[in-house]
Amino acid sequence: MEYAQQIIAATEEIFSSMIMLDVVAGEPCKRSNETLKSSVSGIIGLTGSSKALLGIHLPNSLAISVTTAFLGMTVEEVDEDVRDAIGELANMLGGSLKTALDPSGSNIQLSMPSVIYGEEYAIDSLANAITVAVPFDLDGKTFMVELQLRKDS
Amino acid sequence: MGKTVLIVDDSNTMRKIVSRALRQAGIDFDQILEAGDGQEALAVLADNKVDVVLSDINMPNMNGLEFLKAKAEDPAIKDIPVVMISTETGADIINEAKSYGAKGAVKKPFTPELINDTLGPLL
Numbered sequence: 001m002e003y004a005q006q007i008i009a010a011t012e013e014i015f016s017s018m019i020m021l022d023v024v025a026g027e028p029c030k031r032s033n034e035t036l037k038s039s040v041s042g043i044i045g046l047t048g049s050s051k052a053l054l055g056i057h058l059p060n061s062l063a064i065s066v067t068t069a070f071l072g073m074t075v076e077e078v079d080e081d082v083r084d085a086i087g088e089l090a091n092m093l094g095g096s097l098k099t100a101l102d103p104s105g106s107n108i109q110l111s112m113p114s115v116i117y118g119e120e121y122a123i124d125s126l127a128n129a130i131t132v133a134v135p136f137d138l139d140g141k142t143f144m145v146e147l148q149l150r151k152d153s
Numbered sequence: 154m155g156k157t158v159l160i161v162d163d164s165n166t167m168r169k170i171v172s173r174a175l176r177q178a179g180i181d182f183d184q185i186l187e188a189g190d191g192q193e194a195l196a197v198l199a200d201n202k203v204d205v206v207l208s209d210i211n212m213p214n215m216n217g218l219e220f221l222k223a224k225a226e227d228p229a230i231k232d233i234p235v236v237m238i239s240t241e242t243g244a245d246i247i248n249e250a251k252s253y254g255a256k257g258a259v260k261k262p263f264t265p266e267l268i269n270d271t272l273g274p275l276l
Contacts, residue, residue: 018170018262071169085166091211092261095240106245110211 010096042090155183191220
């Protein structure tokens with residue numbers, strides 16, 4: 001699926017170089033509109049010659065363990081540190097995808113990342129967008145990185 | 154004698170990660186200072202002797218490029234070297250940062266080795 005390899009490469013690089021964790025990519029698939037439960041999502045937008053939303057969605061327990069590894073200190077609940085860490089993950093994923101879509105860096109702009117979290121929530125789709133989602137395994141748990149992309153030119 | 158570094162990033166997580174990478178890179182820092190945006194960074198520079206600044210680009214209030222421009226206009230701090238650490242490393246934005254005085258750029262995600270290779274010649 002288009003852009004799946006870029007998502008996989010970016011996610012693997014970020015987790016191995018910044019967090020020292022090895023993730024295993026699963027089979028890319030179409031985006032699901034299922035509600036997310038007890039999860040934390042980092043979302044970042046791209047605008048310009050392409051419009052995109054890139055999201056990373058982790059169950060609470062995985063968000064907490066990733067943040068613990070990120071910071072090098074124990075985190076026990078979805079607090080400000082967790083939300084900040086997941087937002088930063090989205091930021092780095094967005095940066096990698098932006099480079100893939102626009103090597104010059106001048107035709108696409110990144111938004112500030114947003115973080116959504118809670119017991120149950122859903123994230124709407126971009127209209128007329130190509131979608132791709134890649135599940136990743138980390139310590140026997142799954143998180144998802146998904147891209148919705150609409151090219152306007 | 155160790156150096157003083159200022160890390161400028163709106164993400165507390167990223168400031169901690171950069172601090173850790175600096176220690177892992179083996180660079181001899183006596184003090185690591187932090188700021189959440191360009192405005193805070195200017196205030197820190199006014200009150201502290203800083204040897205090098207590592208700054209993100211995309212930040213609220215005052216972003217990295219605005220910080221570079223403001224710093225360049227202050228004779229007391231204009232010569233302090235600044236390295237950008239950012240997801241934004243397209244040629245246009247990096248050239249713009251360098252036109253305002255940035256000495257280099259490190260792309261996120263980064264390794265301690267890359268930090269050392271970029272900062273080493275500046276210290």
